[in-house]
Every structure is written in structure tokens, then in C-alpha cells.
Amino acid sequence: MTATQPDGGVITPVGSLADRESLTAQVWCPIERALERVGTRSAMILLREVFYGERRFDDLARRTGLSDAVAAKRLKQLVANGLLAQQPYRDPGARTRYEYVLTDRGRELFALLVALADWGLRLDGDQDGIEFLHSGCGSRLNVTVHCEAGHEVTAGQAQARLVSDG
Secondary structure (H helix, E strand, C coil): CCCCCCCCCCEEECHHHHCHHHCCHHHHCHHHHHHHHHCCHHHHHHHHHHHCCCCEHHHHHHHHCCCHHHHHHHHHHHHHCCCEEEEEECCCCCCCEEEEEECHHHHCCHHHHHHHHHHHHHHCCCCCCCCCECCCCCCECCCCCECCCCCECCCCCEEECCHHHC
């Protein structure tokens, strides 16, 4: 592994963030806030299935291999955190039930899902797995980081600051 900074970090804290000893991560870290909303394996695999088009509880629990209790708890959390919404449906002769659909906030996780899948595929030397393709041209999707000016940014070229320092 090649370090890109003297201390081995790839993101340089600047401004008030440079003195992280005086701060608690719960206050300044959007990664922690995001993980509080999504952060379990079971939540991510439920979201994966909703991205694939599954909507109904029984199908989600079956496809993920989660127990009904765990699936119900995670789905409730994902709804409470605004990543999924419940929509009523009713099969003929049955009571009204609810299916799960992505909200706009949930759809924002698309790039993260693609990045995790791509990274996971490469973990074991491109063993069998899925890859995501552009339906328009058939090319494989990839996720890159760009600044607002359009420059591609790689590890070692990033800084982090508190929004209040901006």
C-alpha cells in the first residue's frame, strides 16, 4: 500500500476539523449520520432488493434470508428514516397490506449501491457476481468522485472541513 500523505491518510482535515481532538464525531461527521439511517447489513440488503424491484414484505424477507422479525424491524427503521415509504395494496379477497417503495432520499443511495457492488466484486479477484450496466449502451457502471468544477478526485487529493468553516 502506498501512503499519499505523511501520516498515511487520504483526506486532509483543514480548518476547525484539523483539531479533531476537540470535536466529537457525532457532531461533525455526516458518515456517522448516514450510517445511523442505513448502517446495518440487513438494512442494506433489504434496500438492494427494493432497488431490484421487490416491494412486498414476504418477498423481501425471503430474498434476503432475514427472519420476519429482523426484516420487519429494519423496514420500519428504513421507513422512519425516510428511505422507504409504505404504499397500500390489496390482493383480491385479502386484507389491505403495505408494500415498500424507495423515496427520493432512498434513490440517492444508488451510487453507493453501485460502488459497494463494484468494490465487492473486486474483493475476491472478480469472481462471479453481478455487475451493473447502463441500459442505454450496455457499458459497465463505475463510480468516481468529482468536485463541483468537474475534476476527478482520487484518494490523497481530498480535504475535509466543517461546513461552518466554509
